[in-house]
Amino acid sequence: MTQSNDLFSHRPTFSQNFANKKSSGYLDPSIWSIIVGPAQNSNNEAQYYTDGISNLRIENGALRLIATHEAQAGGYQYSSARIETKDKKSFLYGRIDVTAKLPKGVGTWPAIWLLPANDKYADLSSPDDLMRYKNGGEIDIVEAVGFEPNVVYGVAHTLSDTTDHPDGTGSYNAVKVPGNDSEFKTYSLLWTPDNMTFLVDGQSFFTYSKKTGADYKTWPFDQPFYMIINLAIGGTWGGMDISHFPNGIDDQSLPASLDIQSIYYYPYIGSSTKK
Template structure:
């Protein structure tokens, strides 16, 4: 069985809304199930659960001139005391001078629509670039890569702008590389001192980004949109990572005195979309 088909069958068993299910026209109202269909509560110790998470690996800059090497080592990603800890460390790793981790649910958690909740405490310091985000699990559109198949940024933070949280979407028509990015940000002073809940509510009509239950950015599907504006009708997967430096995170340099720096995640929960009766 193919990876995509395996993920599809698994999600159908879990009750996620998937291709082939039907939702009525744009007048329909949507809601999310009260119980998650996919989650990680991090109530264990050691490496992240291999039944839920893969690793992206490498030191090639990740399209953003990032400075870290992503590894699968336990010092960069571990579960302890009820939390997932992703840690960026100063030190030679591959061709890079920093190491970190980038966890992905692709093939083990692929979702079409739903409510995504991640409770996290973020790193602090110039040069850090943590993110909680989503990419398409398949390449169906355009040039078969980014940004044609879409990106949803549930949370991005850059350490040189400590009190600001960003939520964005990227598509072929709307992305930062051509100056048409769609997104917003919100000011909050305790992102590195307290846990906050970062959420996305994704339906066939819109992508909504929330912080602690309050929405601050909504991108809606408008009449006439095709895949270039709205590729958000295919399965996506979750990504959790800390980058170091890069085109955005490194705009004001990297303060080497801050390392190591970590992002702590209390839980990840995905609630499937259901049609409101």
């Protein structure tokens, strides 16, 4: 059941509409940072992130994060893009709508996700994204892997709620979304002080709720989070299909892109009509 619209403002306080931007336009540097270098985690991803127009550009009414098969610094054979709002824009409760078209091809690993802005609970000493969310939490609004075509995941990563996630860090659900790599779909997070609901085109497919007496180990989601959008290649999950490709990556499917049409954030206001 989708949460009542009374819980969220009908007017966005943050928006990025790339459909209205001219091709060759630039990301707003007051909102977005473009990450350059290898992935800072233990996923063993194969890409090197760049800020070049071959990997990140606005065209045809979308922001495009493009993965390519080309030699990079440090011996990397793939390049791609990652952007984030860290230290610039954060979100605490509310509705986030991201309209996106996901990439096609074995080895692609796109994600639109959130990490703690101020690390209220997380391990400040760790540069590894995966270790930081062990305490501070992670919210995957949408995540997908190319070897599972037209399937998307919504995930609430936590330290102790390890009931059903394969890596033992939270809860998730997956849903079939036909055409998600050929058409734009809207992926939404409805986030309140008590639960998070994940949707595709307005249809709920996963809800994660705060348990009675919960602490940060199962509900670290009471603090601001910043947004990350990236397209990884290969790695521990994205590159799992080694039965068909030695490194889990179909080089013939590249270049492949994660296209973002728009992002809207509607603040949480509670319900003035709740009975």
